Structure formats: structure tokens, C-alpha cells
Amino acid sequence: MYNGIGLSTVRGSGTNGYVQRNLAHVSHLKERVNYHTEGDMAAGDRLINRKPNKEILEHEKKRRVEVKCAELRDEMEEQGYSEQEIEQKVEQLREQLLTSTEPDNDQEM
Numbered sequence: 698m699y700n701g702i703g704l705s706t707v708r709g710s711g712t713n714g715y716v717q718r719n720l721a722h723v724s725h726l727k728e729r730v731n732y733h734t735e736g737d738m739a740a741g742d743r744l745i746n747r748k749p750n751k752e753i754l755e756h757e758k759k760r761r762v763e764v765k766c767a768e769l770r771d772e773m774e775e776q777g778y779s780e781q782e783i784e785q786k787v788e789q790l791r792e793q794l795l796t797s798t799e800p801d802n803d804q805e806m
Contacts, residue, residue, distance in 0.1 A: 762794040 707714035773783045
């Protein structure tokens with residue numbers, strides 16, 4: 698017998714005396730359910746429904762502006778415009794798009 702578990706002697710038992718733990722045993726402690734309080738639920742809702750980060754929104758708007766500028770640049774290069782004309786038109790478009798998106802920064806979502 699080892700720590701009070703198993704046979705006192707393996708003689709005549711037809712086994713070698715090796716003791717294994719029961720892996721199929723289900724503990725009753727896992728059946729306990731921890732219910733959340735109203736405060737915990739409200740804190741979880743705040744995390745799920747939080748406002749978007751203004752810096753990320755601003756970065757996305759700037760990125761969209763730069764994509765449109767790059768598309769204009771590619772189109773003008775294919776049409777054979779000079780580099781100075783391309784830079785001038787792209788800069789005008791960039792300024793126009795940035796000034797048109799500035800009022801959106803003040804709005805809260």
C-alpha cells in the first residue's frame with residue numbers, strides 16, 4: 698500500500714500493484730457558477746461600447762487622402778504629364794481633401 702491507496706500486497710491479485718489516478722473523475726467543484734454583479738456587467742459593456750480613438754480616425758482619413766493622391770499621380774503619369782504639373786495637381790488635391798475633412802474631426806461618434 699502506498700499512501701493508503703491500492704492493495705496492501707499484490708500477491709494473488711493478478712495485478713502488478715501499479716496505481717493510476719482516475720482521469721474520468723469529474724469534480725463537483727466545477728459546477729459552481731459565479732454570477733456577475735451589475736457593476737461587473739456595466740464595466741464589460743463600457744469596454745465593448747467604447748468610443749473610437751480620434752487619432753486612429755484622423756490617421757485613416759489622412760490615409761484615404763494619400764491613396765486618392767497616389768491614384769491621381771499614377772493616372773497623370775500614364776497620361777504623360779510633367780513631374781512639376783503632377784506635383785502641383787497632387788498638392789492641390791491634397792489641400793482640398795484635407796480642408797474638406799477637417800470639419801469631420803470635431804464630430805463625436
